[in-house]
Amino acid sequence: MKFAERVENLPPYLFVGISRAIAKKKEQGIDVISFGIGDPDMHTPQPVLDALYDGAKNPANHRYPESEGLPEFRARAAKFYKDRFDVHIDPETEVINLIGAKEGIAHAALCFIDPGDISISPDPAYPVYEIGTMFAGGTTHFATLKEEKDYLVDFSEIPTDIAKKAKTLWINYPNNPTGAIAPMSFFQEAVQYCKEYDIALLHDAAYTEVTYDGYVAPSVLQVDGAMEIAMEFHSLSKTANMTGWRVGFAAGNRDMVNALMRVKSNIDSGLSQANQEMGIAALNLPSSWLDKNNEVYQKRRDKVVATLNEIGVPAVAPKGALYIWTPIPEGYTSAEFAQKLLDDADVVVTPGNGYGPGGEGYIRLSLTIPDDQIDEGLRRLAKIRVNA
Ligand SMILES: Cc1ncc(COP(=O)(O)O)c(C=O)c1O
Known part of the structure; x- marks a missing residue:
C-alpha cells in the first residue's frame, strides 16, 4: 500500500517513545514517575x-x-x-x-x-x-x-x-x-x-x-x-x-x-x-475555582524548581503554563539527559528537542501529576549526580 507523503513524513508522536520507555520499565517491575505529557491529574469540576x-x-x-x-x-x-x-x-x-x-x-x-x-x-x-x-x-x-x-x-x-x-x-x-x-x-x-x-x-x-x-x-x-x-x-x-x-x-x-x-x-x-x-x-466557574486550581500547580512548580536547582539543573520558575523548561548540564544532549534520569532515577521527562531543533539542550517537566507522585519523583531526582 502506498501512503501519502504527508503520512510518510510524519515524525513519530513525541509521547509514543516515552510511553514505550515507561512500559519497558513496568515490565521490569519498576514504577516510573512521569513528568512527561501535560494532562491535568485533577478532576473536571462537578x-x-x-x-x-x-x-x-x-x-x-x-x-x-x-x-x-x-x-x-x-x-x-x-x-x-x-x-x-x-x-x-x-x-x-x-x-x-x-x-x-x-x-x-x-x-x-x-x-x-x-x-x-x-x-x-x-x-x-x-x-x-x-x-x-x-x-x-x-x-x-x-x-x-x-x-x-x-x-x-x-x-x-x-x-x-x-x-x-x-x-x-x-x-x-x-x-x-x-x-x-x-x-x-x-x-x-x-x-x-x-x-x-x-x-x-x-x-x-x-x-x-x-x-x-x-x-x-x-x-x-x-x-x-x-x-x-x-x-x-x-x-x-x-x-x-x-x-x-x-x-x-x-x-x-x-x-x-x-x-x-x-x-x-x-x-x-x-x-x-x-x-x-x-x-x-x-x-461560568468562579474565578476562585481557577485560583485554587492554579495554586496547586504553583506549589508543585516551586517544589520542582527547588529540587532541580539542588541537583545542579538551573531551572527558573515560570509565570504561566504547566511546564518547567530548563537547560540541562553540559556534556549531555536532551535525549541523553532524559535517558539518564530514566536510568538513574526511574523518572521520565520530555527531551526538549521533541519540540524542534531549538529545544536541544533542554528538558521539560510537566506539573500535571498528583502531589504524592511529584514528591516521590523529586526524592528520586534529589539523589541524582548530574555529572556522574
Ligand atoms: C500550546 C498548546 N496549544 C494547544 C493545545 C491543545 O489543547 P486542546 O486540548 O484544547 O486541544 C495544547 C495541549 O497540550 C498546548 O500545549
Whole structure:
C-alpha cells in the first residue's frame, strides 16, 4: 500500500517513545514517575460534569451540532473576552467553537496555506503548528526562541524574503514548552509585523488562564488593529481540567473565523452540544475555582524548581503554563539527559528537542501529576549526580 507523503513524513508522536520507555520499565517491575505529557491529574469540576449529565438528557443534543457551535456557547465565549480582556467579540461572526484547540490549530493551516507556502513558527513549539502546515503542503520557517530574549520571537531575525512570502505566523504565550510570557509590547510588535507583511497572525492562547504569582496574561486581540489580521485559539483543557472533553474556541477577525468555519464544516460536524454545555459551565466557574486550581500547580512548580536547582539543573520558575523548561548540564544532549534520569532515577521527562531543533539542550517537566507522585519523583531526582 502506498501512503501519502504527508503520512510518510510524519515524525513519530513525541509521547509514543516515552510511553514505550515507561512500559519497558513496568515490565521490569519498576514504577516510573512521569513528568512527561501535560494532562491535568485533577478532576473536571462537578458543575461542568452536571452540565454533561443534563445535556445528555436533552434530545436536541442527540442530533448533529453546527460546526460553528451553539449560539449560547459563542455568546459565553464572547462574554469571556469582554470580562477577561475587555475585547468586544461579535458572537455571531467572530468566534467559533472547536473540538479542542488542537483541532482548530491543525485546521487553520488549511485556511491559509497552499502547497509551497510558508508559515513562520516558533522553535521550540507545540508541534501541531508545523504539522498542520505540512498537511496543507506548506513549509515552516522556524523562528528560534532564545533564553536570552525571554523566549520571545525576534522579528528582526526573520529574513525579509521569508516575511514577504509567509502566509501565517504562530505565536503562543504563556508558552509551551518554555513557560515564557509575553508583554503587551510584544503583541503590539507582532500585530505591526503581520500588518506590514500581510501575514495572518495566529495566537495559541491555550494557557492564558493558567498563570502564577498574580500574573494576568493578555490577549493579542487587545492590541489596536489586531482584529484586522489575528485569530486566537483558546482551550478549556488545562483551564478547567477538561482534556478528555475536547472543548476549545477561536476568536478574532471575522473573515479568518469564517474561513475556519468553512473548512470545519466540510471536515467535522462540530463538537457534541452536551460538551459545549460543559464548556459554558466551565466558563461560568468562579474565578476562585481557577485560583485554587492554579495554586496547586504553583506549589508543585516551586517544589520542582527547588529540587532541580539542588541537583545542579538551573531551572527558573515560570509565570504561566504547566511546564518547567530548563537547560540541562553540559556534556549531555536532551535525549541523553532524559535517558539518564530514566536510568538513574526511574523518572521520565520530555527531551526538549521533541519540540524542534531549538529545544536541544533542554528538558521539560510537566506539573500535571498528583502531589504524592511529584514528591516521590523529586526524592528520586534529589539523589541524582548530574555529572556522574
Ligand atoms: C500550546 C498548546 N496549544 C494547544 C493545545 C491543545 O489543547 P486542546 O486540548 O484544547 O486541544 C495544547 C495541549 O497540550 C498546548 O500545549
